Amino acid sequence: MATGQPIPPLLHRLDQAERIVTAVAFGVMVLAIFADVLAREFTGVGLHWARQAGVYANVIVVMLGLGLASSSGSHLRPRFADSWLPASWEPALVRIAESLTALFFLAFAAFGFRITASAFVLEERSVLIGVLVWPIMAAIPLAFAIAALRHAAFAFNPTWRPPEVSAIAGNEASNEGSKTE
Amino acid sequence: MTTLALIALLVLLLLLRQPLLVLLGTALVWVYATAGSDHPSFILLDGWHALNRDVLLSIPLFILSGQIMAQGAMAKRLVRFVGALTGPIPGGMAIATVLACALFAAISGSSTVTLLAVGSVMYPALLSAGYSRSFALGALCAAGTLGIIVPPSIPLILYGVMTRVSITDLFIAGIGPALVLTALLSSYAVVRNWDRRGGSWDGKEIVESLREGIWSLLMPVIILGGIYSGHFTATESAAVAVVYALIVEMLIHRELDGKRVFEVVGETTRLLGSLFPVLMLAVSLNVFLTYEEIPQQVVAWFTEQFETPEGFLLTGNLFLLLVGTVMDIGSAVLILAPMLAPVAAAQGIDAVHFGIVMIVNLEIGYLTPPFGLNLIVAMGAFKEDFGTICRAVVPFLLIMLVGLAAVTLVPAISLFLLG
Numbered sequence: 001m002a003t004g005q006p007i008p009p010l011l012h013r014l015d016q017a018e019r020i021v022t023a024v025a026f027g028v029m030v031l032a033i034f035a036d037v038l039a040r041e042f043t044g045v046g047l048h049w050a051r052q053a054g055v056y057a058n059v060i061v062v063m064l065g066l067g068l069a070s071s072s073g074s075h076l077r078p079r080f081a082d083s084w085l086p087a088s089w090e091p092a093l094v095r096i097a098e099s100l101t102a103l104f105f106l107a108f109a110a111f112g113f114r115i116t117a118s119a120f121v122l123e124e125r126s127v128l129i130g131v132l133v134w135p136i137m138a139a140i141p142l143a144f145a146i147a148a149l150r151h152a153a154f155a156f157n158p159t160w161r162p163p164e165v166s167a168i169a170g171n172e173a174s175n176e177g178s179k180t181e
Numbered sequence: 182m183t184t185l186a187l188i189a190l191l192v193l194l195l196l197l198r199q200p201l202l203v204l205l206g207t208a209l210v211w212v213y214a215t216a217g218s219d220h221p222s223f224i225l226l227d228g229w230h231a232l233n234r235d236v237l238l239s240i241p242l243f244i245l246s247g248q249i250m251a252q253g254a255m256a257k258r259l260v261r262f263v264g265a266l267t268g269p270i271p272g273g274m275a276i277a278t279v280l281a282c283a284l285f286a287a288i289s290g291s292s293t294v295t296l297l298a299v300g301s302v303m304y305p306a307l308l309s310a311g312y313s314r315s316f317a318l319g320a321l322c323a324a325g326t327l328g329i330i331v332p333p334s335i336p337l338i339l340y341g342v343m344t345r346v347s348i349t350d351l352f353i354a355g356i357g358p359a360l361v362l363t364a365l366l367s368s369y370a371v372v373r374n375w376d377r378r379g380g381s382w383d384g385k386e387i388v389e390s391l392r393e394g395i396w397s398l399l400m401p402v403i404i405l406g407g408i409y410s411g412h413f414t415a416t417e418s419a420a421v422a423v424v425y426a427l428i429v430e431m432l433i434h435r436e437l438d439g440k441r442v443f444e445v446v447g448e449t450t451r452l453l454g455s456l457f458p459v460l461m462l463a464v465s466l467n468v469f470l471t472y473e474e475i476p477q478q479v480v481a482w483f484t485e486q487f488e489t490p491e492g493f494l495l496t497g498n499l500f501l502l503l504v505g506t507v508m509d510i511g512s513a514v515l516i517l518a519p520m521l522a523p524v525a526a527a528q529g530i531d532a533v534h535f536g537i538v539m540i541v542n543l544e545i546g547y548l549t550p551p552f553g554l555n556l557i558v559a560m561g562a563f564k565e566d567f568g569t570i571c572r573a574v575v576p577f578l579l580i581m582l583v584g585l586a587a588v589t590l591v592p593a594i595s596l597f598l599l600g
Contacts, residue, residue, distance in 0.1 A: 022450040023443055026245065033238060033420035037413065051235040054416075058241060059232050065454025068447065074455045075200035080507050080552065085196055097198040104203045107210075111222035115229065140225055 005159040014146060015071050018064045029057035052128040056136045063143035070150045073162035091158070098155035105148035112141030187211050201512055205462040212469060227468045228461030235416055236342060242419030243333045245449045247290035249426040250400060252445060253436030256298035258394035259284050265387045272374030274310050278303045279324040279366045283359065286328030287401035290335060292547060293558045296325030304563055315573040316373060318565060322548060322555045323577035324366055329510065329544035331359040333404055333419065336543065339460070339514045340536040343467065344522040348415040349408050354533045354595040356405070358541055361594055362584045369580050396429045456511060463515035476523045483524040490528040494589050497521060498542055505546020509554070513543050537595040541585050548574045548581065
C-alpha cells in the first residue's frame with residue numbers, strides 16, 4: 001500500500017508547530033543546564049532553577065516528540081510477527097492497526113487530562129521553583145490527543161501514513177525488517 | 182487464567198502491528214483493572230514522576246550532541262588520523278577501521294550511525310587495498326556495535342534510570358569492556374591480515390591528520406574527563422557536549438548552518454518521542470510491579486534456581502543473547518533491567534557490573550540474524566545480500582562472545598576504574 005502521500009494542511013501545520021515548539025524547548029534545556037555549569041564554574045554557585053527548567057523543557061520535547069514520532073512512522077514496534085498473517089489482509093490490517101492506535105492514544109489523552117485537571121484543582125507547584133505544574137503536565141494529554149488525531153487520519157486515508165523508519169534509543173537508521181522500528 | 186488472557190491480548194495486538202507503547206500501555210491498563218487498585222490514570226501519574234527527574238536530561242542531550250557531530254565529515258577525519266597511526270602495522274587499515282568505529286561511537290553514541298559513517302569511508306578503502314569483502318563487512322558490522330558500550334551510551338543511561346544505578350559509574354565501567362572488545366577485534370584484524378601493511382610512519386601526516394581531527398577527538402575527552410574528574414555530572418557533560426558540538430560544527434568546521442541544526446533537533450525529537458513515552462510506561466509498570474511485590478517473588482524464585490552467581494550469569498547471558506536476536510536494545514533494557522537487576526543483586530553481583538554484562542549481551546544482538554540491526558543496515562549501505570553479511574560476521578560474533586565471557590567472568594574489567 002502506498003504511503004507518504006501529501007498530508008492534509010491541518011496535520012502539516014501541526015507538524016510544523018510541534019517542530020518549532022520542541023526546538024525552542026530543546027534550546028531552553030541546553031541553555032539552562034549549560035548556564036548552570038558556567039555559573040557554578042565561575043561563581044561557585046549553580047542556578048537553583050536550571051535543572052527543573054531543563055526537566056520541564058524535556059517534558060515538552062518528549063511529549064510533543066510523540067506526535068513527531070507518529071508523523072514520521074518512528075514508533076518502536078516489534079516486527080517479528082508481521083508476516084504471520086496473510087499478505088492479502090494488508091489493506092484491512094493497516095486501517096485496523098491505525099484505528100487501534102488512535103483509540104489507545106485517545107484513552108491515554110483522557111487519563112492525562114484527568115491527572116492534569118487534578119494538578120490544576122490542587123494548584124500543585126514545583127517544589128524547587130514554585131511554578132504551577134499543570135501547564136507543563138498538560139503537554140501529556142495534548143500530545144496523546146494530537147497523536148490520536150494523526151492515527152485516526154491515517155486510518156481514514158492510509159496513503160497519508162509515513163513509511164516506517166527506525167527510531168531505536170539513540171541508534172537510529174533505516175531498518176527494513178528490523179526487530180523494532 | 183487472567184495471565185493467559187493478557188498474553189493472548191498482547192499477541193493479538195502484536196499481530197495487529199501495534200507499537201510497543203500500545204502493548205505496554207494495554208498491559209498496564211489490564212493489570213490495573215484486574216488488580217482492582219487505582220484508576221488507570223495513575224499510570225500516567227507515575228509516568229509524569231518518571232519524566233520529572235533531571236537524570237533523564239542526559240539522554241536527549243547526548244543524542245543531540247551525537248547527531249550534531251555526525252553531520253559533517255568527522256568520519257573522514259577520524260579515519261585519516263587512525264589510518265596514519267596504524268598504516269605500517271600488519272592489517273593496519275583494518276585496525277584503523279576498528280579504532281575509527283570506537284572513536285566515532287564515543288562521539289556519536291550511535292552504532293548504526295557509526296557503521297554508516299565509517300563504513301561509507303572504509304568499506305571501499307578496504308576493498309581497494311585488497312582486503313576481502315567478507316572481512317570488510319564483518320569488521321564494520323562488529324566494530325559498529327562498539328557504540329553501544331563506549332560511553333556515552335544511551336542504553337547504559339536507560340539501565341541507570343531503570344535500576345537507579347549511577348550513570349557516571351556505568352559510563353566509567355563501560356570503558357574497560359570497550360577497550361577489551363576493541364583490542365580483541367583489532368587483534369583479529371592483525372592475525373587475519375598479517376601480510377598487509379602500508380609503508381612506514383609519516384610524522385607529517387600524523388601531525389596534519391591530528392590537527393584536522395583534534396576537535397572531534399577532544400569530544401570524548403571532554404565528556405569522560407569532565408565526568409571522571411568530578412567537574413560534571415553525566416547530565417552536565419551532555420549539555421557541555423551539545424554546546425561543544427555546535428561550536429565545532431558551526432564555527433570551526435562550518436559544516437552545519439542554523440537550518441540544518443533545526444532539522445537535526447527535529448530528528449532528535451522524533452527519536453525521543455518514540456523512546457520516552459515507552460520509558461514512562463516502563464517506569465510505571467515497574468512501580469506497579471514493585472507495589473505488588475513481584476520483583477521480590479521473582480528474586481525468590483531465581484534464588485531457588487541458581488546456587489551460584491556464575492550459574493545465574495551463564496543462564497542470564499543465554500537469555501539476553503536470545504532476547505537480543507528478536508528485540509531492540511532500548512526496549513529490552515527498559516523492560517528487563519528492573520526485573521533482572523534485583524536478581525543479580527540477590528546473587529551478590531555488582532549492579533554496575535551486571536549492567537555492563539547486560540548491555541554487552543544485547544550489543545551482540547546487533548550482529549545476530551534474523552533481526553540484527555547492523556546486518557540489516559549493512560545490507561542497505563553496502564548493497565550486499567543478507568546471507569553474505571551473516572556469514573561475514575560469524576568470526577567477529579565469536580570474538581564478541583569471547584569478549585562477553587571475559588566481561589562476565591572478570592568483573593574487574595568493568596570495575597577497575599571504579600576502585
